[in-house]
Amino acid sequence: MAKSIMIQGAGSNVGKSMIVAGLARACANRGLSVAPFKPQNMSNNAAVTVDGGEIGRAQALQALAARRPAHTDMNPVLLKPETDTGAQVIVQGKRFATLRARDYAARKPSLLNATLESFRRLSLDTDIILVEGAGSPAEINLRAGDIANMGFAEAAGVPVILVGDIDRGGVIAQIVGTQAVLEPGDAGRIKGFAINKFRGDVSLFDEGLAEIERRTGWPSLGVLPWFGDAWRLPAEDVMDLKNRPGGRFKVAVPRLGRIANFDDLDPLSGEPHVTVEIIEPGRPLPGDADLVLIPGSKSTIADLAHFRAQGWDIDLTAHIRRGGHVMGICGGYQMLGQTVADPEGIEGAPGEVAGLGHLDVATVMRPEKHLSLTRATYRPTGGAVEGYEIHLGETTGPDCARAWLDIGGRPEGAASADGRVRGCYLHGLFASDGFRAQYLEELGAPSELSFTDSVDQALDALARHIEAHFDVDLLLKLAEPVGADA
Template sequence: MTRAIMIQGAGSNVGKSMLVAGIARALTQRGLRVAPFKPQNMSNNAAVTADGGEIGRAQALQAMAARRAPHTDMNPVLLKPETDIGAQVIVQGQRFATLKARDYAKAKPQLLAPALESFHRLAGTADIVLIEGAGSPAEINLRAGDIANMGFAEAANVPVVLVGDIDRGGVIAQIVGTKTVLPAADAARIRGFAINKFRGDVSLFDDGLTAITEMTGWPSLGVLPWFDEAWRLPAEDVMDIRSTARDGAFRIAVPRLARIANFDDLDPLSAEPGVSVEIIEPGRPLPGDADLVLIPGSKSTISDLAHFRAQGWDIDLAAHLRRGGHVLGICGGYQMLGKTIDDPDGIEGAPGKVAGLGLLNVETIMKPEKHLALQQATYRPTGAALSGYEIHIGETSGPDCTHAWLTVNGARHGAASPDGRVRGCYLHGLFASDRFRADFLAALGGDAQINYDTETDAVLDRLGAHVTQHLDLDLLMELSAPV
């Protein structure tokens, strides 16, 4: 019989995604079939699944932790912000609509059915489903029509464990305050709590655990110390990438676009001990000593191109090239490098054509059909095999495509300047392939040393052991319920 339990947070960024990944690996190591599930996620860092859709990157990592292939049922509703007040809504892997926040609130009730459908279908393949909430159930102003936290827990009739982040301070108020503001029926769904991100002597919080239990009536599953290797795992938030910048001999500068998307390309690079990946925040110039400027993907290419110019990064990029530097654009970054971007149907805003950075002799036309595919490719300069995925709208063509540096499914892919110092492609995830990463960096004077997938899997093993040591997983299973 399949069981399920939901991990909710007393606030945003309490570490729910990492915790679910750790529990997934720990229970998988016990021989259980584990399925991660998040009814609603909000992220522009998506993963493409073998069944032809997209899900949040965190659920793809959790699937890896559970030693199973990512599937669209693991994240049936994905919100991809395009503006400050609107997002593209992905339902069971496919585009559903682009809605403003107020309109999405009205649409939520009709999204509960596909979320439950995916949940029950996934449950049929597992011994336990680990459900991750979004944000916090304490946001009671969002309770009506909720499908992310208590609304889903109620509909699926699953118990909840509440997680607090002690690193931020005030964790007792986080946990106890959440119970205080919740409606009684929602509070009754919480069966236990856990504390995450503790630094120092855990025993010093024993009295804190006692106080929380006395004020809530909930048992403690334990206190999870800070996991020092968290930075080695693929990040869902670009802010988590920044913390990995080190003093590697090979320096990569990455301008932080306002709508940066699918930046998992950076994870294998930042894991390399000889490579420093630095996220350049708006208002800062691109560093003059960078070996490579990597322009990442974007959810809104044309507006991010305007943002790029507003920072003066176009001027910095030209100076970088004059100094002999190299530039790589991936997906939206590739489109920006061309001569023009034409959006005749107004997919990203008002219809029209804008000038690109003009560093590649190519042009892009935006088209409404989104291209989603897992791909096998070859790095043409060395013959290195690699894999990746495409997730984009738009088609790019022009004379510099004759200098294509990749082959995808037998066809030339991407473009390069005649001197080869400016390159672009639509293929995400390519740096996870070890030989390609080594060959690419070597050509630019860098060095690759690690086996990325093996290292990532080993970190997940250590995360699973960390969770096993510090959390009461027997209690977690006891608190879970059949579905």
């Protein structure tokens, strides 16, 4: 019978996703059939699954760590923010609705059945389900109707391990304070705790560890030192999107307000001869960039206005005039065209706006979302490219005659007459080592990275890190069978 245990955080960004990934690989290395699960996630960095839906990128990485295909049941509720107060709600991989935060709070309890249904299905062929919470159970103002933390743990009968982040300080208060604010029933679900992101001599925290155990009555599962190879693993949270110093070839990436699916940057960040520089709002696009990469966006029209508000449209024109190269992916591709039309008001008020005008194409937003894992051919070389498509809208125009990808006989993408400005809808293409090497060579930079191998090696290193500093045996002992409540 499958067992389960849940990793919750004493705060946001304590490293839950990475711990679950490391535990998944450690359990898989022990010969266990393991599956990751996150009842509710919030991220615009999504992955397409084998069953044709979308889930949070972190759960896709955890599935890779578990050595099993990513499936929509691993993240049954995904929130994709579109504005500061509203988000697109994805349920079991498919668009459910677009709701304001207050409206979602009212609908949230009705989604509990979907999370339990997915959880139950995962348990049918699994030894252990590693459940990841969201945010923190200490946010007791969100407890009513909760499906992300203790609400799910209660409904599914799942025990909890609480993780604190010592790097941000105050970790004793994080752990002890969480117990103090929880209702007794919720606090009773916590069976142990762990500390993450420790720097320096771990023995210096022995007294702190003992004090947490004395005050809470919970056993410690360990103190995890800082994992230095974390940057090699694809990040899900936009807050983790950082500059990656490398070689002389510079890729400038404007940080869009609704940036999405920025995993396209990870393979470039890993290249030793490439520097990836994230350009924050208020800063110009650097004049010494070799390539400006405009990433995906959850709200193309809003991000196009944001792009112009930073003056990046002027910088981009100057970059192209100097002989620089440009790549737009998905929303970035749409922005590079002549117009973006939204006749049905999918992203906001119906209308049409002028694009950046560097590709002779036009985009019309359509309500049907295209979701697929995709195999393509890079036309200039005939090389294979693998990726995924996840977009609204159709893009057509004269520059599509210079499509540089082929998907099952269908031309994909567009290029300017001189070939220095390109765009396409295929995410993940830089993860294909052959394509990335060829593209960088065309731009004058060498490639030395085997990306898939690099990620797998980092997951193995993370598993060793977990086994060395985290009591995996105790975790498995504390896990409980998936019961009838689930």
